[in-house]
Amino acid sequence: MRVLVVGGGIAGISAARALLRWGEEVIIVEKEEKLGGLMSQIANCSVSFQTLFPEIEGERNLRIFTSARAEGSVPTSVLPMP
Secondary structure, three states: HHHHHEEOOOOHHHHHHHHHHOOOOOEEEEEOOOOOOHHHHHOOOOOOHHHHHHHHHHOEEEEEEEOOOOOOOOOOOOOOOO
16 A cells, blocks of 8 residues: 655654554655654754654655645545554
């Protein structure tokens, strides 16, 4: 299944990480030039962008679009978490 994650902040990156672990193909769309949201600006945080992003960086089932936005409508489905 291909999953679109809108937003590349801490929540979006965490969702992408979980989806990748479940073997899903993930697309992140972020409106800013870089990922991380406000978390990328916090230097001393125990769960930070700097610790989460390296875990997904380089994943072959991950595509990231920055300075972008999602438009249109797509068929959706909601599945229970495994």
